[in-house]
Amino acid sequence: MGEKDGSGGRAPPIHVVVPTVDIRIDDTWFTLGMRGSGSKDLVAEDVFVPAHRAMPTVPLFMGTFEGSAGPLYRLPVMGGLASMLAGTVVGMAGAGLAQFIEATKARRDVYMGNAKAAKAGLQMRVAEAGGELASARMLVERNCDILDAAMTANEAPLELGERVQIRWNAAYAVELCRRATERIFAAAGAHAIYDDHPLQRLHRDINTATHHAIADFDGVAEIKGRMELGLDEGLGLV
Known part of the structure; x- marks a missing residue:
């Protein structure tokens, strides 16, 4: 406020x-x-x-507020919040891919009776979605390493470049999860649109998560791009 x-x-x-x-x-x-x-x-x-x-919000979020005595409270709030959201989305997307794979193994073409798993298009979707989720997980794990190291050092604030990198890793991880989930949901068949189907819920949840301001892909991409191009003045609270 x-x-x-x-x-x-x-x-x-x-x-x-x-x-x-x-x-x-x-x-x-x-x-x-x-x-x-x-x-x-x-x-x-x-x-x-x-x-x-x-x-005051800015020093509180930067971990420099005089009341922030413990290492945990000296971490950047924006990066920590973004990483927590990203970790949740990675978990949801992983569950969605696992459900899709198991369902696809048993699915048959409604008209021809052929096994869906034998179709090259579906195989490619599984491979690409798996690669996106593996990359997303590595980005979140990298954030955990940076934040763990910051807690050990207990010296706030984190350097601007690290704070921007944490935000970018989290936002890109969430975006990769969204892309992977869109990819498999598009091939999940008509049953996936029913309210009791787990994949449609995960599809809704992940797309909702991407609308959180902390994971705004366009906004964070702009911050990352400006940082790389030496236009980091006036980036605001990162």
Whole structure:
């Protein structure tokens, strides 16, 4: 949250801590996917927040806030959040590919009766989706290595190049998972569109996850490109 400063401009954002009794849940989470996450809106009206419960957002997210004593709290929030989301998406996409492979082994062409698994097109989809997911997993694991090393060093903030790389690894991993899932869902047959089919749920969940701002592929790709081209000034909170 933020407020206007004395000149009428926007003051730096802050994070606040308030008792749960002062918060109202607005049940807005009616979505295409990830319905079980319950990411509803929180509403606070006319709530007084004392100064000791307010923290500046930028140093808090960079791990440099004076109250961030432990190594975990000195990690960059944006990179950590992006990596957690990416890891979840990699897991979902892996489950989707496994389900597709098992179902395809038993499927027959509805008109000709031939085994679906014998079709070169399906074999290629499985191979390419598997390669995309393997690459996505390696990107997430690389992020884990960087963040683990940062916790051991316990020196915040991480260098800008590392923070950008973490964001890019996570965003690209999520995008690879989306592509892989789209690839297999397109060949999963008519049964895959039914509500009780696990692949359609995973397809919805993964596409919903890609809409999270922390994994916005276009936005993070711009940040990565600007960094590589020496245009890193004014990148904002990374």
